[in-house]
Structures are given as C-alpha cells and as structure tokens.
Amino acid sequence: MSDTAILEIVELPDGEVVLRPSEGDGEALVSVRFSEQALELLRDTRFEVAREMIDHAITRTKLWEEGEVIEEQGDRVTMH
Numbered sequence: 507m508s509d510t511a512i513l514e515i516v517e518l519p520d521g522e523v524v525l526r527p528s529e530g531d532g533e534a535l536v537s538v539r540f541s542e543q544a545l546e547l548l549r550d551t552r553f554e555v556a557r558e559m560i561d562h563a564i565t566r567t568k569l570w571e572e573g574e575v576i577e578e579q580g581d582r583v584t585m586h
Contacts, residue, residue, distance in 0.1 A: 515557050521545070523556035525564075536560050 514528040524534035538556040540548065548555055
C-alpha cells in the first residue's frame with residue numbers, strides 16, 4: 507500500500523465544492539459552499555475561488571505534517 511494520498515477537488519451537483527480522496531466517494535475532507543448572494547457575485551468563477559480557498563487551507567495551515575510534498579495537476583492534488 508502506498509503512502510501517497512491522491513485527492514481531488516470537485517463540484518458536487520448541489521454546487522458545493524469539496525476536497526476528497528480521488529478513489530471512491532469518500533467523505534469530503536474540506537468543503538466550500540457559497541451563499542446565493544456570493545454565487546451571484548462570483549458567477550462562473552466560483553469553482554476557481556473555491557479551489558483557491560482549499561489550496562490555501564492545504565498549503566498555508568497545518569492540515570498535514572510538515573515535510574510532505576504537495577503537487578497540483580489541474581484539479582487534482584497529490585500529497586507525498
């Protein structure tokens with residue numbers, strides 16, 4: 507079994523944007539849900555804004571231990 511966690515950022519049918527394990531439909535590790543007012547202001551950029559918020563949570567806090575390498579490819583985040 508590998509120690510590498512492959513995560514993905516996806517938008518769910520209800521508009522919520524989540525970070526979750528890429529294999530299976532596991533529970534979301536992080537989720538972003540915008541109010542109706544915010545959705546009107548953000549329009550087509552809501553996914554990018556949510557992605558940046560999740561990226562900030564991963565890279566600028568201690569959600570994971572120091573020393574792990576985080577690689578981004580499109581809407582996928584790989585942690586070693």
